[in-house]
Amino acid sequence: SFVASGTFSRVFLVHPETAKTRRWKEKSHDAQRYAAKVMRENDSYIQYTSDARKEGDILKRLEASQIAQGKEVLTMRCFDSFAVVDEVGEPYWCLVLEWLG
Secondary structure (H helix, E strand, O other), rough: OOEEOOEEEEEEEOOOOOOOOOOOOOOOOOOOOOEEEEOOOOOEEOOEEEEEEHHHHHHHHHHHHHHHHOOOOOOOOOOEEEEEEEOOOOEEEEEEEEEOO
């Protein structure tokens, strides 16, 4: 579901795909939640620029560095990033981030 939009991205609340369950079983309300940040791979607006791949890589490196030093991870975690295409064929980049809500 849609959460927010900004200059360079749109953010959606997403859940991992789950195996199909029998229709009488209730879905778990405690399922893991993620923020999917969808943006152009590279973009600019006035003096600002964005690079989706670089953003994901920086978040992953920061997390790895904190873990390597035995410290608590204090930055948003980036679990995955990949190319996506919308319904008219426009390319975008998706970062799957830790949900902090």
